[in-house]
Amino acid sequence: MPEWKGLVPGLVLQEIATAGAAWTHCTVVRSEAVGLVFQVERAVTDEGGDVDNVKSTVLVPWTSIRHVVVDEERS
Numbered sequence: 001m002p003e004w005k006g007l008v009p010g011l012v013l014q015e016i017a018t019a020g021a022a023w024t025h026c027t028v029v030r031s032e033a034v035g036l037v038f039q040v041e042r043a044v045t046d047e048g049g050d051v052d053n054v055k056s057t058v059l060v061p062w063t064s065i066r067h068v069v070v071d072e073e074r075s
Contacts, residue, residue, distance in 0.1 A: 007031040007068075013038065014069040018060060026058075035061040036068070 007013075011028040016038065029037040037059045044054045 006070075007036060011070075014072045016060065016068050017066045018064045019066060023058070029057060032059075035059050036065065 007028045009028055009030055013026045013028065014024065016023045016026055016036065023038070023040045026038040026040045029039055031037075037057065039055055039057050041053055041055050043051050045051050
């Protein structure tokens with residue numbers, strides 16, 4: 001599957017879903033021929049019980065992506 005030129009760096013996506021995981025409020029790093037690279041912030045608890053916010057960069061192959069929600073309006 002070719003890269004999707006509309007997913008430009010800095011674009012905030014509402015959701016990216018695969019068969020086994022879903023990420024919300026992700027920021028596009030780049031769209032490549034092999035997949036979509038994005039950043040997502042998440043809370044991680046260490047062994048001592050402290051919670052840290054971690055920014056992860058994730059590459060998901062296009063063949064694994066079920067859907068991408070680019071924009072969403074609630075009424």
